[in-house]
Amino acid sequence: MSIQNILEIAVKEAVSSLFSAQLPNVEFQPTRKDFEGDITVVVFSMLRVVKGNPVQIGQDVGEYLLREVEEVAAFNVVKGFLNLVLKDDFYITSFNKIMKNDSFGFVAASNDAVLVEYSSPNTNKPLHLGHIRNNLLGYAVAEILKAAGKKVYKTQIINDRGIHICKSMLAWQRFGNGETPDSTGLKGDKLVGNYYVEFNTAYKKEIDQMIADGVDAKVAEKEAPILLEAQKMLQKWEAGDEAIVSLWKKMNAWVYDGFDTTYKNLGVDFDKLYYESQTYLLGKEFVQEGLNKKVFEQDPDGSVWCDLTDEGLDRKIVLRSDGTAVYMTQDIGTAIQRVKDFSDVNGMVYTVGNEQDYHFKVLFLILKKLGFNWADQLHHLSYGMVDLPSGKMKSREGTVVDADDLMVEMTNTAASISEELGKLDDYTQEEKQGLHKMIGLGALKYYILKVDPKKRILFNPEESVDFQGNTGPFIQYTYARIQSILRKANDTGVVWSTDVDASLELHLKEKELIKQIQLFPSTIQLAAENYSPALVANYVYDLVKEFNSFYQQVSILGEDNFEKKVFRIQLSNRVATIIQAGFKLLGIEVPERM
RNA sequence: GGUGGCAUAGCUCAGCUGGAUAGAGCACCUGCCUUCUAAGCAGGCGGUCCUAGGUUCGAAUCCUAGUGCCAUCACCA
Numbered sequence: 001m002s003i004q005n006i007l008e009i010a011v012k013e014a015v016s017s018l019f020s021a022q023l024p025n026v027e028f029q030p031t032r033k034d035f036e037g038d039i040t041v042v043v044f045s046m047l048r049v050v051k052g053n054p055v056q057i058g059q060d061v062g063e064y065l066l067r068e069v070e071e072v073a074a075f076n077v078v079k080g081f082l083n084l085v086l087k088d089d090f091y092i093t094s095f096n097k098i099m100k101n102d103s104f105g106f107v108a109a110s111n112d113a114v115l116v117e118y119s120s121p122n123t124n125k126p127l128h129l130g131h132i133r134n135n136l137l138g139y140a141v142a143e144i145l146k147a148a149g150k151k152v153y154k155t156q157i158i159n160d161r162g163i164h165i166c167k168s169m170l171a172w173q174r175f176g177n178g179e180t181p182d183s184t185g186l187k188g189d190k191l192v193g194n195y196y197v198e199f200n201t202a203y204k205k206e207i208d209q210m211i212a213d214g215v216d217a218k219v220a221e222k223e224a225p226i227l228l229e230a231q232k233m234l235q236k237w238e239a240g241d242e243a244i245v246s247l248w249k250k251m252n253a254w255v256y257d258g259f260d261t262t263y264k265n266l267g268v269d270f271d272k273l274y275y276e277s278q279t280y281l282l283g284k285e286f287v288q289e290g291l292n293k294k295v296f297e298q299d300p301d302g303s304v305w306c307d308l309t310d311e312g313l314d315r316k317i318v319l320r321s322d323g324t325a326v327y328m329t330q331d332i333g334t335a336i337q338r339v340k341d342f343s344d345v346n347g348m349v350y351t352v353g354n355e356q357d358y359h360f361k362v363l364f365l366i367l368k369k370l371g372f373n374w375a376d377q378l379h380h381l382s383y384g385m386v387d388l389p390s391g392k393m394k395s396r397e398g399t400v401v402d403a404d405d406l407m408v409e410m411t412n413t414a415a416s417i418s419e420e421l422g423k424l425d426d427y428t429q430e431e432k433q434g435l436h437k438m439i440g441l442g443a444l445k446y447y448i449l450k451v452d453p454k455k456r457i458l459f460n461p462e463e464s465v466d467f468q469g470n471t472g473p474f475i476q477y478t479y480a481r482i483q484s485i486l487r488k489a490n491d492t493g494v495v496w497s498t499d500v501d502a503s504l505e506l507h508l509k510e511k512e513l514i515k516q517i518q519l520f521p522s523t524i525q526l527a528a529e530n531y532s533p534a535l536v537a538n539y540v541y542d543l544v545k546e547f548n549s550f551y552q553q554v555s556i557l558g559e560d561n562f563e564k565k566v567f568r569i570q571l572s573n574r575v576a577t578i579i580q581a582g583f584k585l586l587g588i589e590v591p592e593r594m
Numbered sequence: 595g596g597u598g599g600c601a602u603a604g605c606u607c608a609g610c611u612g613g614a615u616a617g618a619g620c621a622c623c624u625g626c627c628u629u630c631u632a633a634g635c636a637g638g639c640g641g642u643c644c645u646a647g648g649u650u651c652g653a654a655u656c657c658u659a660g661u662g663c664c665a666u667c668a669c670c671a
Contacts, residue, residue, distance in 0.1 A: 032614065042613065044651060054651085080651080081614060122671080159671070276671095303669060312597080313667090320669040327671050357598060358666050384600080385664080392664095423631065439633090451607070455600070456664070463605095468633055469619040470607080477633050485630055526610065538608060538618095545618080552626095552635040572630095594633075 003039070003071060003090065004028055011041060014064035019057075021049045030515070036076055037083030038515065044080040054080035089502040091514045092567075096499050098517060099570055105520040105581065107149030113344040116142040118351035118381075119156040119268070123255045124164045124196045126189040127262050128393060129386050129401040129459060130353070133448050136587060137383055138351035139268040140449055140533035143585045145349075148528035153271045153342055157334055160252055161277040166233040168192050169247055170226065171199035181254050187261060187404070188254025202226055262403050267441070267587050272341070274334060280325045283333030286370060287319045295369045306366050316362050331363050332370075339374060347377030349531065354382040354454070381531050384456030386448075401461060410440030410465065417467055424593060435591055439473050442588045446472030449586050450537040470541055472588055475579060478544045479590040482576040485556055489569050492557075496569040504563055509550035513571055516543045520578055524585070533586055540582040547575045 011026045027045045031037035043058040050057055055077055062075035062082050074085040098104050118138020121127055127135075139154070146152045172179070172195045181188045203226050210220035221227075236244045263269065287304050290296035296304050296318060304319035318328050325333075339345055350360060360380035368375035385392065393400045415436040418424065424432060447465045451457055467473045489496060506514075519539065527535040556572060559565040580590050 027611095027613085029610095029613075034615075040614090044613070047651070079614065162671070164671080301669090314596095317669055322669080324669085326669065330671090353665090354599065355665055356671095359671095361598090382599085387664090417633070421631095421633070423633095447606095455607085458606075460606095463620095466606090466620065471619080471633085473633055474619090477631080481631055481634085488630065522610090530610095534608090535610085541608090541618080548634060549636090551630080555630070557630050593631085 003086065003094075006069065006071065007039065007041070007065070007084070010065055010069045011061060013068070014061045015046065015050060018060050018064060019050045019052075023049055031083050035078060035081075035083050036074075036085060038086045038511075039084050041082040041084065042080065043077075043082055047080075058082040088504065088506040088511070091506060091511055092500050092502045092504055094518065095514050095571070095574075096502075099499075099574060105524050105578070106147050107524075109146070109151055110149050111151060111344060112149070112346055113151040113153065113342060114145055114347045114349060115153045115155055115338055115342060115345050116145065116349045116351065117155050117157060118142075119263075119270075120159065120352070121156075121259065122159045122164060123189075123252055124168045124192060126187070126193045126258065127403040129403065129406060130393060132266065132403050132406070132444070133383060133386050133457065134351055134353070135263070135266055135268045136445055136448050137381065137453055137533065138349075140536075140586050141349060141351070141381060141531050143587065144524060144527045144531075144533060144536065147524050147585055150528070151344070153345065154269065155272045155274060155338070156270055157274040157276060157279070159276050161237070161280065163230060163234050164196070165248065165252075166230045166237065167199040167203075168196040169244075169251055170230050170233055171195035171202065172251065173247070174202075181257065187258040188256070189258030189262070190404075192251055192255050192258075199226070199230070265404070265407055265441075267589075274337070276330055276334075279334045279337055280330040281333070282337055283325060283329035283331070284319065284323075286332050286336060287329060290318070290366075290370055293370070295366070306362075306369070308362065308365060311365060313358075313362060313365070316366070318366070327359070328363060328366070331359075332366060335363070335367060335378075336372070339372070346374060347379065348374075349379045349381050351381045351383070354384055356380075357382055379531065381453065383453040386457045386459050389458065389460050401459065406444065407437075407441060410444045411437045412440070413464065414440035414443065414467070414473070418594070435594060438589045438591055439467075439476060439594060442472035442476050442583075442590075443467055444472075445586060445588050446475070446537060449533045450541070452534050453532060473594075475540055475544045475583065476588075476590050477594055478548060479576055479579045479583075480592060480594040481551070482547075482572045482579075483592045485572055486569070486576070488557055494557075494566070494569065496566045496573075498566065500567045500570065501563050504567060507550075507554055509546070509553055510568070510571060513543075513546055513550055513575065516546050517574060517578060520582070527585075536582050536585050540579055543575060543578060543582075547572070 007028070008026045012023045015021055015023045023046060027042040029040050029042065031040045041061065043054040046057060047054060058077035058080065062077060065072045065084065066075055071086050071090040072084050073087040076083050116138055119131060119135050121131060142152045142154050175198055176195065179191065181191055184191060203224055206224040206226055207220045210224065211217055233244060237248060287296060290306070291298060291304065296306050298304050301321040302323065303317055303321040306316050306318055308314060308316060316328065317326060318332070320326060335348065338348065352360065357380065364375055364378045367378070388399060388401070390399055418432070418436060418439065424435070427435070443465045448457065450470070523535060523539040527533060554568065556568040557565065559568060583590055
């Protein structure tokens with residue numbers, strides 16, 4: 001039973017015996033640092049049940065608790081706040097328990113399965129900073145859900161069909177001269193992306209020419225020959241034209257190759273991939289079923305709609321008049337397919353930017369109307385855009401921050417800082433490289449994940465990402481320092497695996513650290529409930545702040561009292577494992593040295 | 595125009611279900627490396643929590659209205 005539960009019962013008893021009143025609940029909060037105490041009972045909230053002066057009530061309850069609850073060492077009342085001081089041995093006992101728990105903070109896996117979708121790129125462009133946020137968020141949320149006891153399947157849906165793909169294909173056919181990733185040394189996604197750009201360049205040139213020849217601008221945009229040819233290509237693709245399909249397969253393979261490299265560097269992975277080209281037909285069946293069930297209605301021109309005006313939304317199209325699928329059609333099909341594939345799945349998380357809030361609201365509603373009981377368990381993990389100081393990233397204006405380039409840049413920055421400090425001159429080039437990547441990526445990932453997903457991020461490439469203060473490297477550094485201490489402790493042969501003597505007197509900083517450590521499990525739960533890696537990031541930061549303060553104020557290995565020394569080594573070790581575990585949830589690694 | 599999100603220090607962000615004197619980092623100014631890694635620590639400067647009402651013993655937090663920024667309202671994805 002947690003201390004809070006013990007106190008809750010005791011406070012209720014106190015109120016019952018002192019004032020003959022029944023408290024529905026007791027409000028607790030951590031005592032603010034400016035006051036003496038560890039945990040605070042808010043007396044104000046009792047006033048509804050107990051009439052009287054809050055200070056006097058607090059005093060009476062405090063005396064009762066001091067008498068009846070073993071863990072309470074002292075109390076004081078400030079205004080309507082009853083501050084309780086807990087005994088040191090309560091903290092030490094609690095700490096000893098935590099030290100024995102190898103999976104502290106983690107809930108054992110259950111059969112309650114959730115599918116988490118993220119990344120989901122188009123196959124005509126390389127990944128950029130926006131995708132990085134998406135990937136990091138999706139990956140971290142998946143890990144956090146696992147830690148909170150869910151069974152998780154990571155997945156993505158790859159948008160591998162449509163006119164945009166044909167544009168790259170056409171440009172490659174025309175201007176490519178048979179170039180391949182091998183012949184050029186370019187990553188496959190970059191190569192294909194270049195042809196997408198080339199298409200647009202050629203397209204624009206044709207439009208300009210047509211306008212110069214007296215064609216109306218809007219007409220030119222629609223009738224530029226190269227665009228018409230791309231559309232023809234799409235029709236051929238849908239008809240299964242062999243040459244087109246094989247070109248499509250070849251170029252897509254290049255792109256997937258490139259993506260794989262980026263994902264690997266970024267440290268994310270997937271359990272199952274879905275391809276739009278394989279699922280887009282599926283939704284159509286259910287459109288028909290929706291029609292039968294009268295969930296949908298058909299217009300005279302053949303288009304199918306879902307009327308959501310009763311829910312305060314619009315009428316939404318689910319099938320075009322020519323019978324082809326729209327975005328919504330495919331998403332309906334994909335969702336259903338996933339539940340078929342993973343029969344134990346009881347919920348899905350869609351990691352998609354907040355510009356699609358409306359789409360997902362509608363999608364979930366439609367699935368519910370179609371009668372799927374799991375539709376209530378769908379969650380759109382909506383996140384804000386990553387903006388540059390110049391505004392939104394636009395590929396056409398060349399203001400996109402490329403994912404691969406950014407990772408290299410971060411690694412280089414980490415390298416130059418590290419070299420300047422020169423602490424690791426005995427490392428081999430290879431070891432150094434690995435470390436620099438770990439630090440550079442740690443900085444990037446932490447920078448993005450510490451922000452509440454809902455909020456947009458302003459990314460300034462010039463100022464880039466900090467390595468000091470509230471940053472990934474700051475936290476990694478603390479971890480490395482602790483490892484250094486542990487190495488020395490082991491080298492000097494200190495055995496530090498024994499239980500800590502509960503009669504030890506705690507230093508203020510030690511007590512604060514234990515308090516912070518105790519919060520780890522509830523932080524993971526809260527982060528899972530809110531789908532917010534930021535909560536984990538900020539928790540680890542607070543823990544590290546607390547540790548550094550402790551580290552600076554007390555000597556660990558230099559402590560004369562052996563019991564204290566052992567305790568401090570254990571405490572440091574526990575902090576390190578929580579940093580490591582917390583960062584792992586964020587997909588960030590920690591170094592032995594830096 | 596309808597709908598949704600956001601608004602906290604010069605900048606970037608925390609602030610859990612309403613609680614005490616609103617907290618960090620960066621930047622700027624002071625100190626601290628003959629002691630476990632100074633990518634660190636301690637301190638200082640800096641706030642109309644967008645505005646106006648309301649609910650409450652108590653509001654950055656909840657409600658209403660307004661202002662600003664962003665997104666969305668396509669037979670695009």
